[in-house]
Amino acid sequence: MRPTTEADLAEAIAAATAPLLVRGGGTRTIGQAVGDVLETGGLTGVALYEPGALTLVVRAGTPVAEVERVLAADRQRLAFEVPDLRGLLGREGVSTIGGVVAANASGPRRVQVGAARDALLGVRFVDGSGTVIKNGGRVMKNVTGYDLVKLLAGSRGTLGVLTEVSFKVQALPEAEATLVIGGLGDEAGLAALRRALGSPFDISGAARHSGQSLIRVEGMAGSVAYRLDRLRALVGGDVKVAEAAVSAALWRDVRDVALFHDKPGEVWRIVTLSTAAAEIAGRLAGEALWDCGGGLIWLRLDHGRGAEVAAAVAGRGHATRVRGDGGPVFPPEAPEVALLAAGLRAKFDPRGILNAGLMG
Amino acid sequence: MDMPEPDLGVIARKARIVARMRAALPVDAVIDAPEELRVYECDALTAYRCPPLAAVLPRTTAEVSAVLRIACEEGVPVVPRGSGTSLAGGAMPTADSVILGVARMNAVLETDYDNRFIRVQSGRTNLSVSGAVEAEGFFYAPDPSSQLACAIAGNIAMNSGGAHCLKYGVTTNNLLGVTLVKMDGTVLTLGGPWGEPAGLDLLGVVCGSEGQLGVVTEAWLRILPKPEGARPVLVGFDSNEVAGACVSDIIKAGILPVAIEFMDRPCIRATEAFAKAGYPDCEALLIIEVEGSEAEIAEQLTRIRQIALAHDPVEFREAADEDQAKRIWLGRKSAFGAMGQLGDYMCLDGTIPVSSLPHVLKRIGEMSVQFGLDVGNVFHAGDGNMHPLILFDANKPGDLEKCEAFGAEILKLCVEVGGCLTGEHGVGIEKRDLMSVQFDAADMEAQMRVKDVFDPKWLLNPAKVFPLGVSETRRAG
Structure with a gap:
């Protein structure tokens, strides 16, 4: 239909x-x-x-x-x-x-x-x-x-x-630019993102993958230049600047998780605290793309590791399996929350016909 | 203002209900002496008053849960109360209800600057949340004008906004998670410090539900690094249309001021007489505030000046220093007090599409003549949230009713042009009976279903938000 x-x-x-x-x-x-x-x-x-x-x-x-x-x-x-x-x-x-x-x-x-x-x-x-x-x-x-x-x-x-x-x-902003920071391990690279996000420089993107941390600023041209300077001093590491279309391409790749295109395995989307993000990814030993300052991890793993993922994230956020077969896709909810969600579904869709069973 | 007939059975059982609550809570947490209950007979909508059956002031989530469980078992309506600053009657009790005040729950439970959140008990005041993180250079963004007094619990219940939400959003955009107690006493967590919900966004619907779905006892709030600086400019215009066009051009140009405030001539004159801020005597006045470093502020103000000058303002005034900045804000911040000097007033908060501003102000002017009541307009122009202040005389028989009728016409106009009844104050009892102007039966039914799930007996703040006739069968059940 x-x-x-x-x-x-x-x-x-x-x-x-x-x-x-x-x-x-x-x-x-x-x-x-x-x-x-x-x-x-x-x-x-x-x-x-x-x-x-x-x-x-x-x-x-x-x-x-x-x-x-x-x-x-x-x-x-x-x-x-x-x-x-x-x-x-x-x-x-x-x-x-x-x-x-x-x-x-x-x-x-x-x-x-x-x-x-x-x-x-x-x-x-x-x-x-x-x-x-x-x-x-x-x-x-x-x-x-x-x-x-x-x-x-x-x-x-x-x-x-x-x-x-x-x-x-x-x-649309007049200008955008990205600091590309190399030479830092994952723990230090995510800490650099947190320092930037805790600064007054209005960060519009904070991600890390392939050994590089990315920090984006957008706005009026003079302001972008000013904030890049200040951030460069703040984050340390081996820093390069990507501007305009080059910067935009970097963020398109983060947005679309391009890192995992054409690579096999399960992909998990883990929502957590930035300070837990390096440890979670390290423990699961997968390939990671961190977004949102580390509060979001896209993690590529071999198939069938759902239980390990759940255990690694427990109490520190939640994980959704966006790619791969077998096991639950959505994270479990606390029973009293699941009860409310089920109650709402029963009210809005009393016959249970809309994407039935999709979310629980 | 109609309220449901109190349940005489509940009132007759007052002694038993109070005794059960006393047994479950510390001795000083339950108030039932009539003279002590006067405090709770109204909120900031002072035109309507009714003392509650009792008031309880718990200190912990467990105590809140105990109170609600008893009330649920006894079939007693409960009216949650933050600091009682609601302008819409959101915390107004009925004679058969228990006020559940969270004022004693004001602790900071956790601050985490790395992950940029704070967890507080919900009775903490809005401004003191920012106060708790200020030393580290952070702040909590939503800033309702009652922020000195209003509680986070009430902010969440009403999804409060403020002058700076053009850039930072309102409460729902800055709320990461809550501990919620349902009417049956169940305690649950929605969201968390990581922000994004795992399943349905139940936190999103709890925020703004006017205390009808549960009592929020703790909240994780996003904190933001403070900007390096901020500066306002003042621009005066000969006509509302031109001022509106200027706002639109600034927004279209991609400049994002943190605030764009608008005042019309009656309001400018009243505030000048009261606060003597040195405002030009003109038809419309904008206060535009931008943030950043000195150089960033200068860059934005240069652009704003170009745009404003193209609209031929009668005045464009930049603040050269902190003192001048304060003077620019002085009149705006005194506006409500200034109008209060002229008489009693009713403050509305309908929102309209920014493009409808000139039309709506013209119509309000015409209605003002028709009703014979003066009105001044203060306005969050960037987001279309109006604050018409209608002056009346509370001691003159019939004046309040006339004022309410005028207010209702203004709100109907807001809906007619594509806006809504309330932008940040909430529906409460004040706009309850106008809900059917904005929503048809199916729309309200869908909302009431949510309450059915959270509070099947309809005991939590039951006589609010929905027209009494619409919610009647549910409340009776």
Whole structure:
């Protein structure tokens, strides 16, 4: 099924008699749900774009590339840097903006501006009984009623099928540059990222892989130059500067986890504390890409090491298996939290037909 | 303002309920003497008052859990209270309810500068969170104007904003995790110091739920390194339209000031008379603040000056030093007090798309004539969060009702142009009955389902947020 209007989508869900596998472009789906495929790719188009108010309202099936093109024409962008995971996951297809929201997919700028959920101002969605629901809106400050916007972001289609999303967008900066720091081990290299993030120099990316630590600053040209100078003195090590397009390419690779493209094995996405990040990766002895100052580890391991990963991370964050077969994909939740999540799913999808069993 | 009829059965069982709570808590934690309960009869929405059945002031999460378990068993509504600064009546009790105040829970539990978070008990005041990390060069970003008094618990309940959220976001963007006690006494952790949730973003829906889903007793908050410096400029304009266009151009140019504040002529005149900040007598005034090093501030201000001058302002005033910076902020910070000198006032906080600013201000001006009540506008212009202050005379029969009717019309207008009823104060009881202007039945039903899951008996702050008629069957059950 590939409805082209919200009303048709609602009707399709209301009329469904079997589980539905909800899909945007299928480029970043993880975990296993079964059912008749319900695609949102037919719901396309920009509903409203006001560059002067930094506001974009777009239908959920609109390709991310189209959203980015529209914004770039006015020198704006989605601040949270949408990852393209096709290379990592071996997928083809067209990523949709609704899929991005459903996965709360966010890139390296998360350390500065937050995730997709932080830029999301409003949603329209259809719940499991076929009812159209709206929440939030198109303005930046809005505390009217409960924030279902956040609840829907990252809910992976299990509470409802998104039909329209609104964002706070960001102006493109005049300049960007990256400090590339070599000559440091992982522990010291991550400590350098933490020093930068604890400075007043407004870091918009802090990552490490392949023996190099990367620190990005963006903004007005004079300000970028000033902050690079100050940061260079702060972090030590063997420092080079990458500017403009060269810098952008470095961060595209971090964002898309390019390091692991065409390499075998499981890939885990571990959310933890920066101060635990070197130890966790070291203990598991995999290949690591650290993002968000070390608070996010992309770890490539041989297959079948899920139990070891869980043990290494226990009490210090959580781990999701984004690639590889066998064992659970999503981390377990505490029983009292799982109970609430199950309760919400039962309320929003009483027949249990939307991506059933995907998240637990 | 309608409130549900109190449950006389609960009131009749007051002695037993109080005794059970006394048995479970330290002796000084339960208050039931009528004269001592007067403190809790209202929050900062002072027009409506009702003493609660009792008030409890626990010191630990375990004590909060014990209180809620007893209340749940006894079928007693519980109204959580931070510092009682809600402008929307979020902490206003009913005669059959117990106030659960977190004021005694104000400790800092952990600070971690490497991972940039602080964990506090939720009764700690907003400003004292920043105070706890200031010496290390950090701060907690959300800065509601009540920050000296307001508690983190209330900030989380209302998803509070502030003047600087254009750059730093509101509470939900700076909240990493909480310890939450459900109405049945269950204690759970949502999120954690690493920020990102593992499953559904339950923390995201708890933040801003106005104390209806659970009582937050502890919170992990993101702390940020303080900027090297900050400086405001003041720009005066002949018309609201031009001021609005200037805001829009600054945003489009990719400059991200930490604050863009707007005042209209009635508000400028009132504050000048009161605070004598030396503001120009003009139609609209912007205060724009930027941050960074000296050179970075200069770079941004040069650009802002170029943009502003293209709009032919009546005045463009840069602060040459700290004293001048203070004077620029003086009037804005005195605005509420200045309006208060003119009479009683009601403060609204609807949000509108920035592009609708001139239209909305014009309509408010017309309505002001129609209702015969003066209004001044202070405004977080960068994010469209308005603060119309409607003046009335509380001692004049019918004036409060007229003021509320005027306020309701303004909020309806906000929704009509694509905005919302409340940007940072919350719905509480004040805007409860306007919810159906913004949401249809299915939208509200979806929100109430969340409460059904967290608090199936609807005992926690039950008569808030949703129109009484809409929540009636749930509250009765």
